[in-house]
Amino acid sequence: MNLLSRIEEERGRFLIWAPLFFGTGIGLYFVPLREPDIAMYTALAVLGLICAGIAWRWPWGIGPLARAVICVALGFGVAGARAHWVAGPVLDFRYYGPIEGRIIAMDRSQSDAVRLTLDQVRLNDVNPAKLPDRVRVSLHGDQGYLSPAIGQRIAMTGHISGPNGPVEPGGFDFQRMAWFRGIGAVGYTRSPALLLSPPTGELSLAVGQLRQKIANRVREVLPGESGAFAATITTGDRSSMERATMDALRGSNLAHLLAISGLHMGLLTGFVFQAMRVLMGLWPRLALNVPVKKLAAVTAIGAGVFYLALSGGAVATTRAFIMVTTMFVAILFDRRALTLRAVAMAAMIVLILTPEALVEPGFQMSFAATTALVAVFAWIRDHARDGANRRLPGWLRPVVTVVVSSAVAGLATAPIGAAHFNQVSHYGLVANLLSVPVMGAVIMPLAVLAALLAAVRLEAVALWLMDWPIRWILWVADTVSSLDGAIGKVPTPPGYILPLLAVTGVFFVLLRGRERWVVLLPTVVAFAGWATVERPAVLISSSGGLIGVMTSDGRALSKSRGEGFAARSWLENDGDAATQQIAFERPLFDGQKGYLEVELHDLSLMQLTGRGAETRLAEACARADLVVLAAWRDDPAPTGCTLLDRKVLAQSGAVAVHLGADGWVIEPSRPKDLSRLWTR
Template sequence: MLVHKFLIRIEEERGRLLHWAPLFMGSGIGLYFGLMTEPTVPVYVGLTALIVICAVIARIWPWGIGPLATAIGLMAFGVSLAGARAHYVAEPVLGFRYYGPVEGRIVNIDRSQSDAVRLTLDQVRLDDVSPASRATMVRVSLHGDQRFLDPAIGQRIALTAHLSGPNGPVEPGGFDFQRMAWFRGIGAVGYTRVPALLLSPPEPGVNLAVSRMRQAISAWVRGVLPGETGAFAAAITTGDRSAMGRPTIEALRASNLAHLLAISGLHMGLLTGFIFQATRMLLSLWQGVALRFPIKKLAACVAILSGGFYLALSGGNIATERAFIMVATMFVAILFDRRALSLRAVAMAAIIVMTLHPEALAEPGFQMSFAATTALVAVFGWLRDRTRDDRAWRAPKWARPALAVVISSFVAGLATAPFGAAHFNQVSHFGLLANLLSVPVMGALIMPLAVLAALLSPIGLGWLPLKLMGPAIDWIIGVARFVSSLDGATGQIPAPPDAVLPLVAVGGIFATLLKSRARWVSLVPFAIATLLWSQVTRPPVLISATGGLVGVMTKDGRALSKPRGESFAALSWLENDGDPADQETAFARTGFTGAKGKMRAALAGATLIHLTGRGAGDRVTDACASADLVVLSGKVTIPAPPGCVLLDRAGLAKTGAVALWPDTGRFIVETARAKSGDRLWTR
């Protein structure tokens, strides 16, 4: 009986299989990234056969088991697609630590977490490194005196840098930078403290012409609007955030306004929507055109072209490409006389994005963009259907725009909150207030003025709209600083277990797509996700991949073994703990005893000693005499005593970061390498 009802329910949903396709396709992609070993050729052959069999079944029996076969086939396709993409982007990864001369061409300029200028180089040359081992693209942070170089896209430069392959997670199961770098083609990362020198100016040609134009526009915008105002304007017009100050960025993040900096769905939607409406209005004023041509479709074509130009101008990153695909899909729906804002259009956009960049599924931008878009389309679709009922309440016309802003901000914030909290370990308690005060200004003033500046710049009047844009930008920055300064503006959230976000996504899709009482099924994955997240337990001991930093959990939070150094790992651990403390505060906590260079921690009957500094390898025997585990930031120079458990730099280089769980005088060990598995990007 239950099976029969289940098949009937599937048959009812058969007409909306496109809406469900992203769920099954994304499940396959997620399954690929969750594997512990890389699939072999026979596995892909088997998946291909399964896809063909499922397609045949779906064709022969479009009812009953047909939709089930389609779902299974889409999952197999997702696994195969992600695997094909991972092999397609494969580039050499530097397999050792390199110090020496580096030459390359600048293809991107941004800033590191420490606010240093960071250059991405291609056409790389390394001294005495064979082409088979040489990374084709490297990313280098510039420290020290760098007054000899004014970086520009297309320049060929030389510098002396420390390089290594991209690092793995700072803790088992943490953010996998290795995987992200693999899909972006970055084979080495590092830094330099000596001046970088210009070898040759940008070469003429179209290869990097758009990037150079982007940089020139960014410089022009900052010249018209100095300071943080101009940096904000450059960020939203060209995607160049290199001039943004760290305090402003932190204020925007704490007030949940950081999305205004990223050229994503909001900017692309505001820009193309404004151009669509403006073009349609202008064409309607021309009577001969309005009566003879479909001006709505012409306006949609202009909007698509403007979105494509905005995509190229902003650097063509994945987030902007995703936003362009979303808006382009909706305008194409207009060309085919279909409803632009529909769940079908959102599903099509998700399928296209996952086909082009399956790795985007694991990124917060993808998850938050589609969560917000899906929720907004579903809620406003429901409201539209409700207003067709003559008995339904309708807001006064004068209040509808403001009410729409309130509803959209609330719905988008609610839909993206779990994903933002999981990825960034932070919740903005006054984010709704900040968005209500800022998003209307962004849509009504800033984006239209940006379009006007682009139209007037060829005749030398582009500066005028930019000047008018300045006060509006200052308003948004002021709102961010005010909201972020309020007591309790942000709350810290510990990192959730791996299963939480997939469960939240499934629950959201069920709530959106299922009808009537069946929608209550969505509460099941939501409840499981909430329970798992509420019961999360952070590792009592964390050890960095170099052995240079150890963190132990105490009743006051995680205590760190040193106040400075390895700050990325330290801050990542604290953020994942849901702990707002900085590294120095965490070091001052009661957790470690002893002098510098030999820190001791006792947990559950086990003793850990952390040796650092010069000559640490010579002190192993003494440390082993009074500890169950010794962590060493260098290499062992003398044989360790029998029975001494030792983690040194050489061993940690093979295992990656380590999490320890004390258990009656011993430690249960979990390594980052074991958690990540044997994948293309970990080899």
């Protein structure tokens, strides 16, 4: 059978292939160093029209290939349109002074501080046309003068600046993420934030205020981490979750329980659907003259819409809502829902609305787990012998289902979690087997019951009953994550690894027959490339104040405090569990504070920091091959001196130094020809 004949067989299943091609186009948009111009979009439009003509004239054979090209072109165009649509002012200097704005979101920072997102921002002596649409500020120090609430207008004195780029070449690009979220400045305050005006009844904030009201009520009934967990799974509000609890949940592979996804959405809409059918069935005249089942489906969809809005519309929640809605719409038209088609529809809708989600772990892990579960259970259903499932006792079938579900979802998401978070939970399956049944059979039904009892103000009864089951899950998370060897650290893979694994995974699921096993070769290549990855020998922060040098014991850092985000990111990307203090204590740097020297193979590096650092530049240049100066210098570097000062680093961003047979090479995070919408 030739290739075109095999492609022709897949023509009727093109919908489930479409997200792969559409996502490929989105991914290609993020690859170039320069923002695509009008000529690029015109060429793609012409290519799309040509392929549309081919697909219309020859729907068989080459037709599906033409449609695939159309999807790639559309994905590229949608991503570009979205990037321009969300464009807003970005602060292009460091600002210190009064900050005023309205709270529209709350969460927690990496340092476990409460973090506020503000709109309607006002800054002192800043042109209103250049004010960011949104500013994100972390609250440090004594904040006893404010209890933050959505809709409050507040004021503070703080430090903010435009979002920074990656802390190393190829690293996580916070600058890009902030662009798509409309955040034009980030920073912190150590001064007390003050309330200017209480929340108002603006319609645009009504859902957020309702979410916070419900979360506050949950935490009022259930104080401590139990209340924080309950508030998270009911409203998506994670602002009260402590960093230690989140680390324990991630370390035990239980963090997915916090995501309002298929489990939560399915239980809620399923309960509403069945309850409505039972209630309407109690009225014989109604049951005999009205399509009760379809009315119940419509009601369940409405409940799903409300829950989606209340939870904030995260990717996992949106995916779950689209899938359950597809099921209920199938009921309305008296048809069975095709599960892989439902997953494909959900993926297409999410990617069309928020194409930037493709490069974020939430989208990747959610759809990887769902696709794998659907494929595995469909395979079990199709290949099981008639009556084979009856050999299992009734009480054992749910247990087997939980084991299979946890194992499949864990395997599907493990490479993604390892790539983004640099860790693997070795006992995650055990933790899930101990927690998922409690979550599905006890906690979520009680959460639905609490929502119903809220109408008569008896929600505290159901919330109180949730306390001990939640404590059990938190105990499992803390115990499992604390076991010796529970968490394995892995280095960040090269950029091509995750796309290659994603494409091979999709092909393995969607292909039928023996050809699916062909994907094993690129999968082996991907894991081999990951296993042999070489981390940069030297990393230098964008300020020049922090240097990390790889040693046989791990990366040694030039200082024990300061620039903690960069230090933590470097160590995590190395697959190193050490803290910044431990990395600082690794013996490598010679000299005294402010004048450090490193000898690394054929490279001699010197770092100058603190007051008077520039006065020692000539001496440093005479002794070292590469000098890092943590100060701004307008004059050119001395002859023959390779100098990285703050002026140079402001243009290049953080840099990596690679050592090779031909000498050492400096790799910038921001190449000279980089020019994207989100770069400054």
